[in-house]
Amino acid sequence: MFPEKAVLSAPVDPGFLRKVREESGEDPSRCYQCLRCSTGCPLSSNMDYTPHQVMRLIQLGQKDEVLGSDAIWVCVSCYTCSVRCPNDINIAHLYDTLRQMAVREGYEIKRSQIPIFHREFLGQVKYLGRLHELMLMGFYRLRAGGLFDDMDLGYDMVRKGRLGLLPSFPHGGKDLKRIYDYAGKEAKTS
Amino acid sequence: MKLAYFPGCSLHSSGRDYDKSIRMVLGKLGVDLVEIPDWNCCGATSAHVTDENLAVLLPARNLAIAEGMGLDILAPCSACHQRLVIAEEELKKEKFQKALKETTGKEFAGKIRTLGILEVLMGKVGPEAIEKEIKTPLKGFKVASYYGCLIARIPRVKTFDDRENPTSMDRLVDLTGAEAVDWPFKADCCGASFGITQKPFFHKLSGRLLDGAGDFGAQAIVTVCPFCQLNLEMAGYKEAKETPSRTPLPVMSITQWLALAMGFTAKQAGLSSLLVEPGRLRETVSR
Incomplete structure (x- = not known):
């Protein structure tokens, strides 16, 4: 039911459970391994640890196994686990915290395209206030590779008026800069 | 019926036919949509995966503007809708109320709520009115x-x-x-x-x-x-x-x-x- 390999070999961080709990506001110690999360997860067969195993690993203080796992990046945030958990653990939200911890603490991320995408997305919103899909795709592909992928699809979308060529004027004024500054400041002190 | 309209970024681009059809259909059903002036992106998945504060404050700014208009919001995109509804909940915490005020000078008291397109059609307009059209x-x-x-x-x-x-x-x-x-x-x-x-x-x-x-x-x-x-x-x-x-x-x-x-x-x-x-x-x- 839970991953024996990890439990036997990896170092234990006794403060990990508390830190995860504090930062996420979720309580993984309430998990009693009913497996509703893992059976409902659409991608659990593609994960190195399924959601109920991640809950157990957190309970056991297996920080490196959790933050270094592929599973936290395979999660697509569909919230099926969150609404089915009988112990009211918002697991999808808990995974947000785990991803943030993994990035902050420099754990290796095999699916590096995912954080690149989110960075480009939020960078654009910071300066424009809204997202411009075509520009996001351009910048994302420049950074992540595959700039010329799906050209036929892109061409058809532009031809059919489904992708605007030019972004609109910036929105949100100074508010957005202040929101980003605030978030940046808070992230540093956490 | 009058609603504040939050189209979100998709409905101005790849989803523009969704936007157009919403305006056509709700127009016939007697729902007035007033687009939230100077709305900003809700942050979507990228914000909630990356940063708790961005995930709440980006949608919160739109909530505050709509509350100033005195109107409930229609957010047809499910991602925008979810982020706005979660922000409504999070803004009950003092921490986020203060942060919203500090960054945007705006406040949100929770007097309005965010609706999806199905709630507007089947809950507010109702099946009888739709059937007639x-x-x-x-x-x-x-x-x-x-x-x-x-x-x-x-x-x-x-x-x-x-x-x-x-x-x-x-x-x-x-x-x-x-x-x-x-x-x-x-x-x-x-x-x-x-x-x-x-x-x-x-x-x-x-x-x-x-x-x-x-x-x-x-x-x-x-x-x-x-x-x-x-x-x-x-x-x-x-x-x-x-x-x-x-x-x-x-x-x-x-x-x-x-x-x-x-x-x-x-x-x-x-x-x-x-x-x-x-x-x-x-x-x-x-x-």
Whole structure:
């Protein structure tokens, strides 16, 4: 039911459970391994640890196994686990915290395209206030590779008026800069 | 009825036919939409994956502006809707109230709420009023209503539809004269932003939905989320390119479908901008 390999070999961080709990506001110690999360997860067969195993690993203080796992990046945030958990653990939200911890603490991320995408997305919103899909795709592909992928699809979308060529004027004024500054400041002190 | 309208970034671009059809359909049903002035992106998945404060404060700014207008919000995109509803909840905490005031000078007291398109249509306007506007019933069509993840899966919040088996869109399809097929994948995930970043997972998830809808007898799929709509279309588009003998199901927004039944033409409903040809459907409705 839970991953024996990890439990036997990896170092234990006794403060990990508390830190995860504090930062996420979720309580993984309430998990009693009913497996509703893992059976409902659409991608659990593609994960190195399924959601109920991640809950157990957190309970056991297996920080490196959790933050270094592929599973936290395979999660697509569909919230099926969150609404089915009988112990009211918002697991999808808990995974947000785990991803943030993994990035902050420099754990290796095999699916590096995912954080690149989110960075480009939020960078654009910071300066424009809204997202411009075509520009996001351009910048994302420049950074992540595959700039010329799906050209036929892109061409058809532009031809059919489904992708605007030019972004609109910036929105949100100074508010957005202040929101980003605030978030940046808070992230540093956490 | 008057609502503050939060189209979100998609509805100004890849989802512009969804936007157009919402305005057409709600116009006929007597709902006035006032676009929230100077609205900003809700931050979507990128914000909640990356930073708790951005995830709350980006949508919070829009909530505060709408509250100033004294109107409930219509947010048709399921991702925007979910982020706005979660921000409403989070803004009950003093920490975020203070942060909103500090960064934008605005306040949110929780006097308004955010509605999805299905709640507006089936909850506020109501089936009787919609039925009266059905001018060209789409009889003989079998349609899979696809809800996706986010419209009813918002933890700890009472949602308009059932989380496990939502039905409001099926009832809407039935009102148009078509038959809503009973299929088991109606609230499964389409792959979301993995359509861009993790293609193999995306094709696994979206492919299962396309095949499943066809297998249960649907001739078209209708959606509420612009991102689900585009993802399923992209999956079908690719399938048709790779295997020309296959004809993937057309996928459109529920309001495009509703517009057809209300007597708008296929062109007005934006069928010509679909990436997957709607085939027989277009011939039938182009009267």
